[in-house]
Amino acid sequence: MNITETQVGTPDYWITSLDGVKKYLEQNVKKGKVFTAGYSAGGREILAYAYGEKEDLPQTVSLSSAWAARKPELYTRAPERKKLSLFIYGAIHGAEIEGTAGLMNMINLLEHGLDLRGRKNESLLKLAEDYRIVIVPISQPDGRARFRRNSLVGQSLDVFQYYAHGVWKDGSPCKYPYHKEVMPLPVKDFEQLGAYFNDNGVNCQHDDFFGNIQPETQTLIRLVHEERPDCILSCHSCEADPGMSTPAASLQEEGLLMEQQIAISVMSRQMRENLRPYHRVNLRQAKAFILQDILYMASGALPLLYEFPHGCENIPFTHEEIIDLGLTLFEEIMSYGKETRFRNRF
Numbered sequence: 001m002n003i004t005e006t007q008v009g010t011p012d013y014w015i016t017s018l019d020g021v022k023k024y025l026e027q028n029v030k031k032g033k034v035f036t037a038g039y040s041a042g043g044r045e046i047l048a049y050a051y052g053e054k055e056d057l058p059q060t061v062s063l064s065s066a067w068a069a070r071k072p073e074l075y076t077r078a079p080e081r082k083k084l085s086l087f088i089y090g091a092i093h094g095a096e097i098e099g100t101a102g103l104m105n106m107i108n109l110l111e112h113g114l115d116l117r118g119r120k121n122e123s124l125l126k127l128a129e130d131y132r133i134v135i136v137p138i139s140q141p142d143g144r145a146r147f148r149r150n151s152l153v154g155q156s157l158d159v160f161q162y163y164a165h166g167v168w169k170d171g172s173p174c175k176y177p178y179h180k181e182v183m184p185l186p187v188k189d190f191e192q193l194g195a196y197f198n199d200n201g202v203n204c205q206h207d208d209f210f211g212n213i214q215p216e217t218q219t220l221i222r223l224v225h226e227e228r229p230d231c232i233l234s235c236h237s238c239e240a241d242p243g244m245s246t247p248a249a250s251l252q253e254e255g256l257l258m259e260q261q262i263a264i265s266v267m268s269r270q271m272r273e274n275l276r277p278y279h280r281v282n283l284r285q286a287k288a289f290i291l292q293d294i295l296y297m298a299s300g301a302l303p304l305l306y307e308f309p310h311g312c313e314n315i316p317f318t319h320e321e322i323i324d325l326g327l328t329l330f331e332e333i334m335s336y337g338k339e340t341r342f343r344n345r346f
C-alpha cells in the first residue's frame with residue numbers, strides 16, 4: 001500500500017515517543033516517583049509515574065463480597081482516606097498518543113508548576129493537592145514502537161489506517177472493526193501490523209482476560225488492584241470528534257449517572273473554550289465488556305474512556321488544542337471528584 005505522508009514537525013511540548021517519555025521522566029521527576037510497572041509482549045518497559053503518597057490501608061475483604069454486603073467502602077476504604085486517587089493510562093492502542101502528550105504536560109505541571117509550554121495552571125494544581133495520581137503514559141509500548149511517527153496532525157486517513165490498524169501483506173487495509181473477528185491476529189501476514197496490537201497481535205482492549213492474558217493487560221490490572229483508585233481514565237484517540245466514549249457495560253445506574261455528569265462537565269468546558277468536542281453525550285452503554293470493565297472489577301474505580309482527536313485532515317486539531325483538550329479533561333474530572341468524592345458509584 002502506498003501512502004503519502006505530510007511532513008509535520010512536532011513542537012517541543014509534545015512528548016510522545018518511547019525514548020522521549022523515558023528521558024523526560026528520568027531527568028525531570030523530583031516530587032513524584034517513576035517506576036517500571038511491567039513489560040510488554042515484545043519485552044518493552046512499561047513506565048509509570050506516581051504523585052502523592054499512597055495510603056496503604058489494609059485489604060480485609062474482596063470487592064465482590066463488600067459490594068454484596070452493600071458496603072463497598074469496606075473495600076475502597078474511601079471514608080478513611082485523606083486523598084482521592086486517580087489512575088490515568090494512555091496509548092493502550094499504540095498510535096493513540098494524544099493523551100500521552102496531555103499527560104506529559106500534566107506531569108510537568110505537577111513537577112515544575114508550569115506545563116511544557118511554560119504556562120501556569122493554578123486551578124489544576126490546586127485540585128492536585130487533594131489527589132494521589134498514578135499515570136502510565138504509554139501502556140502498550142509495542143504498538144507505539146511500530147507507529148514510527150510522533151503525531152497524526154494534518155495527516156490523511158490513509159496514513160491513520162496504515163499505522164493505527166495496519167495493512168496486510170497483499171496491500172489491503174486491516175479494517176476496524178473486522179480485525180476484532182480474529183484474535184490474536186496472524187502477525188506474520190502483515191506488511192504493517194497496526195499499532196492497535198501488541199507484538200503478539202492482541203488488542204488488549206479485548207484481551208483473553210481469563211485465559212492467555214497479555215502482559216500489558218496484566219500490568220494494568222495489578223496496578224489498579226494495588227492502588228484501588230476512585231477513578232480510572234483511559235486515554236484513547238480516533239479520527240472523529242473528541243469526547244467521552246460509551247460507558248462501560250458493567251456500570252450500574254449510579255456509576256452511569258456519574259459518568260454522564262462528568263461527560264457533560266467536560267463537554268461544556270471544552271465548548272466554552274472552543275475546543276470543538278462532539279456535541280452530544282453518549283448515553284448508551286457498551287454492548288460488550290472491555291478492559292474498562294475488567295479494571296472496574298479489579299479496583300472498584302469509576303472507569304472512564306475519553307477519545308482524543310488525532311487531528312487528521314478530516315477533523316483538524318492543532319497540537320496546542322490537543323494539549324488543551326487533555327488538561328481541561330483532567331481538571332474537570334478532578335474537580336468533579338473533589339465535589340462528589342466519586343461516591344456512590346456502586
Ligand SMILES: [Zn+2]
Nearest residue numbers: 093096236237
Ligand atoms: Zn483506542
